[in-house]
Structures are given as structure tokens and as C-alpha cells.
Amino acid sequence: MKKIYLSVVCLLISIPLIAQLYVEPEKEVECSVFLAKEGRGRAQQGLEIWDDYIFSCEDGGHVNIYDFKSADPKPVAGFELASSHPDNHVNNVCFGVETKRGASFPLLYITNGKVGSELEWLCFVESITRRGKRFSSEIVQTIELDGSKWAEKGYVPIFGAPSWLVDRERGFIWIFSARKRTVAKVTKHAWENQYVATKFRIPSLSEGAKVRLDENDILDQVVFPYEVWFTQAGCMHDGKIYFCFGVGKQDDSRPSCIRVYDTDRRTITARYNVQEQVIYEPEDIVVKDGVMYVNTNTNAKKTSDLPCIFKLSLPKEKPVAENPLDEIRRDPERAGGVYYVTDLSHPVTPAPKGYTPFYINGYFRHGARQIDDEVTYPAIYGVLEKAHATNNLTDFGKALYERLEPFKKNVFYKEGDLTQIGYRQTREIGRRMVQNYPEVFEGHPYLKTNATNVLRVAATMQSVNSGILSLRPGLEWAEIDNSRSFLTTLNPYGNVCPGRSPLDKYILGKENSWYKKYRSYIDEKLDVDAFFTRLFIDVTQVESEYDKYDLIHRFWLMASLMQCLDRQVPIWDIFTEEEILAWAEIENYKYFAQKGPEPVSHGRSWGLASRTLRHLLDESAEDLVRKRHGINLNFGHDGVLMAILTNLQAGTWAREAGNSKEALRSWKYWDIPMGANLQMIFYQSEGNPDVLVKFMLNEKDLRLPLEAVEASYYKWNEVYKFYIEHCDKVEKSLAETLKLSYEDF
Template identity: 30%
Template structure:
């Protein structure tokens, strides 16, 4: 009867897990911020409580990989060319009333963002501090006095700053933790690996998906209404405005507003269907370039093999060395996505090819919002290395993998380890 209750409970929990697919227009309408895709700010409100571990089991080690926190757009130019266009239009009296208002908002935003292209924002710092604090209080047995933590990031500054924000919060909560920080090319072969073969596939010049995507983007980018709402002079539009590029430029600025401190918005410029269509395009781009697109035949997901090996090796080291509390790794969306896929978390390895099908089964913002992360929590019973259990968290929510267990979300480490070792051999 007890086993039957475990199975029933596990089935109910699996059914309640958040779906990574089946995104609908209504979901985007209910929360317009989700149309930002990978610019979606970390959704703190969606955290869930931890399922109690089986009797006698206590956490002792955490393996982690996290995306950097919220950032500004990747370059100052992503803001500046749009601002310059509106400034020129204002000088030529070519802006509508709405267009003049948009320029005022852009000028306000520029005061914050100028010189910060690709930098971590203050919100990005707070996100990692919050994740670290929740981790500390959810698994206090891990972070006891004099325990060691290895923290490594890619050599990109926003990742290193995310790492420090995270580690310093842990150190604030327990000053006796011993944390080593490293951001070095030495570790890039697993923190941010991309094979030559995968680069050929994901390239927007050599990728076999490019022409199909080009047509898909044209079909889903309808800029005339937006352009005419902002510019009143047809001659100015003809001479200076690329409506397609303008729509995308404003989309990215609108999407990134939730990640910065300036309190204004540009979502009023778009209709709901326009945002949904633009998001479909970028969702597909991130899927084909980072996940398990059918035509890629696994070569993109294979980029995460060296990271998975590091996770397995680091776990074995921690199991045999009780002084190790955690291994923290910090990188990018293009690392978290293939890792989630190779781990088979919540069906993140789903494989389709048609652009119009992707949003039905896979959604970027559900996997890699800003500061998106994967955690593997290790548990021992009676401080024994026998029968170790693990559970997986995707953005701090309990996740499933395709192994049987009657104590979900907890899986037997030996079975998990063997499963992933077999994947590494494929």
C-alpha cells in the first residue's frame, strides 16, 4: 500500500509540472513580458515549495549551472540607431504625436543605458542574490561552516559579475564558507563549448534552416501599421525607414525594458498578435541554434557533453570529499538550453523541425529567462555514500527526467549517473 501511494503521488506531481510547450496566445496576452523570450526577467513569483525528501535523507551537495542575470541589450548600437532615426524624424517634423512621445521615452532610457551595452543590470545582480539566498535557506545542511564552494564563470564580464553576486550573498549568509572564484579560458571548453560542426549548422549563413526561417520571419513581421503610427511623412519613411528593421529594433527595446531600472514601457506600440508573431520567430531561432532541432540530428545538444561530464566528475569528487558544498557555474542561454536538453529535463530535448510547430512544444522563456538555472541537489542518508538520491530543479522548480522513480522528484544517483554516462557515449 505504501509503494502504491508513492506511485500515485509521483504521478500527480508529474502531471502538475509546468509544460515547456503548449504556449498559447492567451498566455502571452496574460503576461506580455513573456513575449520577450530570453529577455524575460526571472519569474520569482513562480517558485514552488520543495517536496520533502524521503525519511532520513539530508542534502549535502549542490551542482549548479546558471545563466547570467538580466542585462542591457547586447550593444549600445541596438538603442542608438533607433534613437537617431527618431531624432532625425523629429528634426524633419516627420513624427506623429505618438512618435514624439516614443522619442521622449527613448531619450529617458538612453540616460541609463548609454555605455552599458551587454552589461549586467542592477536587476541581474538582485536576481542572483535572490537565487543564492533561496538556495541557502532551502538546503541549509549544505552550507555549513568551512564548507568549500567552487564558483566558475565564462570570461564574459556579466557572467563573472553574476557569479560574484551569487557567491557574495552566500558568504554574507555564512561568512565561514570558503568560496573560490574563477573566470578563465581554462574552463571554457565545458562552460561554453560549441563544436565547429554545430557552428556550421547554427550559422545564419550556412545553416540548412536559414531560407525556411527567412520566409517565416517575413510572414510574421508585419510592420506597416506600427510604422505609420510613428511617422506621418511618407517621403521620410521612403527615404529613411526600413519598416522591418524598425519593428524588430523596437521589439528588442520593448523586451529589454523589464531588465533595466528605467520605469517606462514600449509595449503600447504593439498589438498582441504582433508581439506573439515576433516572439515565435525568436523562439524558433533560439530553438534551432541551441536545442534539439530535428534537422540538427543532435549536434547542437552534443555541445553540452563536456559540461555534463564535468557535472558527473564534480559530483563524484564531492561525494568522496565531505568538505565540498557546491559547484557553481555561470554562463549563457546557449549553454543552459543544450544542458537542459541533454539532461532531458521536462522534455527539453523535444525534436521538431517546422518553425510553426516550435512554440507548441518548446518555449525559450520557460527554460532560459534572465538568470535561468539548473540545480541538482544531492542527498545522503545517515551520512552514507550508499543509495544517494538526487533531484533536479529547473529555475528552482522541481523537474522530471525519463527515469522511473517511486519517490519523485527524487531519483537514485547510481541510476542517474549510468543513464547520463550512456548518453555521453552516443
């Protein structure tokens, strides 16, 4: 069969779309007809494949079975589901993980999918038996979904029509739906709606014939942006929801689309616009052996075309982005910068022959957290609530208010707190440390962890420790401590750092040159008034109480933050694509100016972290003199880590830049995401006296401006000598610049 390749498809859709930044659509998608099905009785719906059997379901409950190997268009068998009913749309079917004794297949979970039916909130679980060419099924369990009190617990409620998706690989079941119906009559604009995925356990048969799942059974919930209409069905694969939308060629306002929703990264990771390829109404998806199989339906009254199962390629790995803004286009959550949440794990590079790891030192940023000030949440809720009370919200503003108002309980009084995502990601850092470098933890290792006095940092330290203990429960720490006294080395930029100079406080403030440049970039690249007229009818009422520059920044923080929260409501769509890219550049410059080689700071912005680098070097040297093996870890903050990298002169972190565009070519503040860390792994050899060290940023090897022994492995004595001399020079410069007047900055 000839394959069809999708290059770039531009569709004119009558439904209004928000110009928010989404991951770019898949290109060169391989698409072909796998099977043109004969034997149709009613409308084609759910699809499932097990071994060599294709289960193609029809509205009402009939199932045709086709041979997967031969792809013969004629069914080899057929049967009626035990749950057959005029209202059973059989919108989606998924095999589970449990098999009833005597059955031929795992349990089958059946989504009814008919809005307004008495069956709407029910999932029928059926056991299928095969006797030769005869198939039959029985209902062994009925699961009822109760969403009536989700909002009371801080979860986003759904309108109905839950699609039950079994994650066989991980052993959970996800409910996929939306806040409102996904038809144009109900959802006229994308900003009126959002897709909602909610995670539950898979009820076992031992729980009985009837099971009810409610707000107390929710294990997780992820809310995704809404940018495509008319929900169909899908499946789970590798922690991702593959879901299809639209009605094919019969209506260009509802084109055939597929979206891939990543429940781990909590974002859309792939978008397929396949109107020219999947020309019939897409109904359901199965992922098998690295391929997507998409079931479709045709209207027998309008066409003689047979309903087909299409075969599509999975998302392909993208080539390296050409520039930082393209990185954001590939992965829009990067725009959140230091709020970015991503997978920090990377494969371990092989050590030089004969060398084994024995000691780890490093600097670790805290994990995902809430916004760390006491102004942002009250400001955003305050301005929206007052505008709502005075009828000063646009329709778009009302939609934003409706999203955020019930969400208030998930953020208020939690400023700066580590979230559960933060706990999980930092616990995994500890676990990977043991898994990747088990020799470090053998015998009776020396274990020391210190943190700044900030609660989320101390909690991160304990979380990393717990990850280590989960794999080595018998270990005992020599020291676990968090203290303000550590700030002089672990956060010399801190407001309460002992001995902090007034000049350094001034440099981070709003009276100096870098901040004036920062404000000029906001005026140059953003239309602040256009943003507020998007939300408020009379902007003057807002301006009378708030600094509009400060307030728009608060909204930017809130949009960036959502990826860090366990319960979230995405609000990126309050900004256009152009605004998101502009904000990323502007905010990146702020961090560059405060902690990087912006010339106006005369080296003080990044120079203070030479104290932190010296601390890491000296305590490593002392531990080595004492012949210790184990860990000596330090926990702090993003800006310090950025400045350490500048002192290390790694990559382009030390490259000077005089404006925001140049800074973005040198720095990418999303490279210091939540949970970012700098690890120094030390290696020794029985046959060689030289201790080697490799530096890793976010568990990926880091190149230093020194000659390596091999790959990214350096002689420790050369590393220590080079950077101690560097720290001496920097601290001498800090003493000199301390004599400058404020007007010089």
C-alpha cells in the same frame, strides 16, 4: 445582500485604445454593497479602515467614522482634519507605521489631489486622538514633493497631483501619478501617457515638522502602461498598488475600473472592468482581510442614491493556461522570452525519509541585463532622432521619441551590463540556497564557483556568492574564477570559444536553413511595413539607411528589455496584440533552432551542450569521491541552459519540431528567464549507501526520463551512468556531423 458577479464585460469606450496586449480582465468578480453611507456632507473621497473604524473622508477635510463590524449606515462620529481647506480634496488617505505618543491611531498621510492648488505637492501627516466618541487631529508633519529635477537623474517626471500611498507591510511610501493629466482633454490616446510609481522612505517624525523629498531621495521608480483614464486613488498591499479610475455610470467614456500594479514584477497583474457593478464614482480603495473595499461618491444634485462602500473580491488564482499563447495573455511580459523577469523561488519538496542535502552543483544563467550588443541602442535612437530632426515622425512616433529621448542616459554605453534587478535576483538565489539547504553549508564546506569570461556572468557569480555570505559570513571559497578557458565546457557556442569549429559558427549564422525559415515566419506573421508606418511619415527615408527586418527586431528587443531595467519606460504598445503574440512565436523558434532539436541542424545545435552536461556530471562525481560537501556552481548563458535541458530529455525539451508553431508546443523560451538556473541537489543517508539527486529548473523539481526513488529524487549512480552514456553517443554523432558540408544545414 445579493452579490453581483462579473463574467465578461465589453465596454464601448469613446476614448481610443491601443490594441496592445494586456493581462486579461478578472472574471467572476464578487461584488456587493458593504455600506450605504448616511451623513454625507460633501463629495466622498479618501477611505481608510483601522480595527473597527471606517474613516470616510469628504472634499475639504471632514471625516465621517462608521462602525466596520456592524456596517451601520449612520456614522458613529465625525471630525474635521487639521488640514481642512477648500483646496484639500482629501483624495486619498493612508495610515502609516509610526504613532505619535499619546495618539490613538498611526499617523495619517493625506493626499490633497487638487491640480493647480498651492497644496498640490504637499502631503499632510496628521495624528488622530480619540476621547470616547470625540475624535480630533493635529498636523505633525508636512511633506513636500519636489519633482523638478527628476529627469536630470534619469527618472520619469510626473505632471502633478501625486497620490501618497503608504506601504505599511514593507515600510515605504510610494507616489502614484502620471506623465500627463489623465483626463481626455489632455490625454486623448493611451500612447500619449504612462502611469508612474516612485518609491521613497517614510520620513520619521524625528526628521522635523517639514520634510522635502526630491530626486536624491528616490529609492525606486516603476513606469506602467497607460490604458485607463481618470485617476482616482488607491492603496498598497503585498507590494502592489490597487488603484481605481473612472466616474461610474455617469459617463461611459470613463468607466469604473480597478488596476493592480505590481511594483516587484513591474507590470499590471490584474485588471477589473466593473462599470456594471461599481455604478457610482469610485474614489479610493482599502484592502483588508482579503477583500477590497471601494469608496464611491454620488452626486446629490442628480440622484438620491446614497454613496456606497462596495466590497470586491481580490484577484483569483488563474487556472493553468491551455497553451503557450494563453500563458502570454495571462502574463504579457513572458513575450519578452529570455528577457522575462519573474520570481524564481518555489517551495522545497520534502526529501525521502532519512536523507539530508549535502552538495549542490549546477548551471546558472546571469541575472537581468541590458541588451548585449552594440547595435540596438544606437540604431533605435539614431532612427528616431533623425526622424524627429526631419519632421518624419507620426504623432505616435513623437510620443515614442518623447519617452525614449530623456531615457537615453539609462542605456547608452551599458550594453550587456547586469542591472540592479539582476544583482538583486541573483543575490536572492544565493540566500535561498542557504535557507533551503542549510546542511550543505554547515562546518567547513567546499565552495567553488566558476564563470565564463563575460562580465555580467562573473558579476552574477559574485552576486550569488554575496547572497550566500550574507547568511554565512564566515565561509571561505576554495575557488572563485572567471575565464575564457572555461568556454569549452561552460559555453561551447561562444564566438571566442577555444577550438570552436567553423561549421558551428556557420550553423548559428544567417546563411543556413533555419534562418531562412525564421525570416519566412516574419513575412508570414508580421506586416513589417504597417509597423513602420505607425512611427514614420515617410518610411522610404528609414529604409534607405536601415534593413527594416533588422530594425523592427531591434525595436522588439527594446520592448522586451524594459522589464530588466531599474529605470524603465514601457514601449510594448508599439506592437499590437497580434504582433506581440506573433513575435513571441517567431523568436521562440529562433532559440529552438539555434539550441534545440530543429532537424535541420542534425543534432549539432543542442549536441554541443553535452560537453557542459558531462562537465557538471564529472565534477560532481569527483567531489563525491573526495567526500566533499558544499557547492560547485557554474555560470553561463541562456542558450547553453536550453541545450542542457534538451540533452537531459526533460519534459518536451528534446521533442523535434519542424516549424514555429510546433516548436512553441515543445519549447517556451520564457522558461529560461533572466536568472534561470539548473540546480542538482545531492542527498545522503546514514542508513542507506545510495546517494540521491534531484534536478531543479528555476528551483522547481524537474522530472527525468528515469525511474525515480520518490517524487523527483533519483539514484545518483543511475543518473550518472545514463547521462554519461548519452554524452558519449552525442559526441560520437558530433564527430560524424562535422564531416557534413555546409549545404546540408
